[in-house]
Amino acid sequence: MFDDFFTRALVAGIGIAIITGPLGCLIIWRRLSYFGDTLAHSALLGVTLAYAFSLNIAFSVFVISAVIALLLLNLQKRTRLAGDSLLGLLAHSTLAIGLVLIGFLSSIRFDIMGLLFGDILAVTVEDIALVWIGGFIIIGILYFIWKSLFSATVNYDLALAEGMKPNIYNMIFTLLLAGVIALSIKMIGTLLITGLLIIPAAASRNITHNPKQMVFVAILIGILSVTIGLFTSLELNTSSGPSIIVIAIILFIISLIPLELRGKLQK
């Protein structure tokens, strides 16, 4: 069934869309888009280290992302620089270090375009297993901690006062985010994964009215983006990551239309 590279890509991509739906919603609710971006940039360093020390790529990316998240918390305690400055600092320093290290690895065959933008040809059966098992774990944990995480998203103090232990769950959320980036790096690439996290969620917000609805519609839009995007990339011979994101942004534009129409009808 998975003999065909395209089927493999589709199965893996749909798995990723199911994970990025709920996490993407949490990212935009919590205004963490740039945080996701920083983790994704640092993923390049993770991939480079994986090649250098022959580690599993997803594992290495996950570890580096988690380290960056902890580093951010630590930096916030040491300096009064604003959060976005610190994120920019971490994002680009890890990206730069990653790129410099790639230079040292010139003896190894290294597909940097594939890394930055994703490569459907590279998806293996092991990748599919990783995405679906990893995704199952991430969604499972998310389901289990949803109430605490969600209440902390609405109001941190309220959640803390009423015994929801938001600090622990925020930490778990950060690790889940690192996890989803690690799982999707091959498909979408480091530069565009944030797009798959936030664009379907943003499009979903335009047409939904409660949190659960928004999560499910975000998953649907993600699956649509992946499916149509992959077909397009096959047809036009374009990179898989950018094609998926282009479809997602088209769906986002479509999601704006009902609002426009509603505005006109009211006038």
Added chain:
Amino acid sequence: MSKNNLLVSLDNAGIYKSPKWLIRGVSLEVKSRQIVTLIGPNGSGKTTTAKMVLNILEPDEGSLKRYTNKIAYVPQKINIDWTLPLRVVDFMRLTNNLSNNEIIESLNQTGVEKLFKEQIHSLSGGEFQRVLLARAISKKPELLVLDEPVQGVDFNGEIDLYNIIKNISANLNCGILLVSHDLHFVMSATDHVVCLNGHICCSGKPSSVIKDKAYIELFGEHRSKTLTYYQHEHDHIHDSDGSISS
């Protein structure tokens, strides 16, 4: 709950935020069926004290002892971003699991059951305060912390809500810590008043606090005297139509 119905106590507690103490030397107790009020000017440490009681802020000196985990909180400010689609019913379920009937019942108590399916973003300030209070009531707490719960509520609504608050402590058998600017309500309906200004200026029963020099100094001769007059002449609350309710 401890033997003598003590729910929470602060002992000589303070919060330091460089370069100064926001509040220092606060000792207070809340028992069940008791309404304790914090009053004081802006920046006097009322919200900070409430947050210490809730364990949101850990005291830098002194200590907090809590004898209950059934706590509900109405924060002073709560902003819910548009990116988060949230109906009143979703908000009511934020930290506990309630059936639709339980939610409607609680909303009914603060007079906003019709807002059940409304988006939180579409509510007015006063409606939102009522939803916040309803959510807190629905938790059936043993300790309820209310930080200026009637802000933005119209005049009649204010009286309604204060009556509800008074009833909660009796009906739910819970203790209330209230931050309030409404000296009239504070003096006529609460059991214990703590007057703050970076430290405890004075505290005790309303009748003794209003005679206290520190209190008169803080709130001005005229205003405090008016309230002295209120206290002596009125030991009840008027309903919106002027009838006496207690």
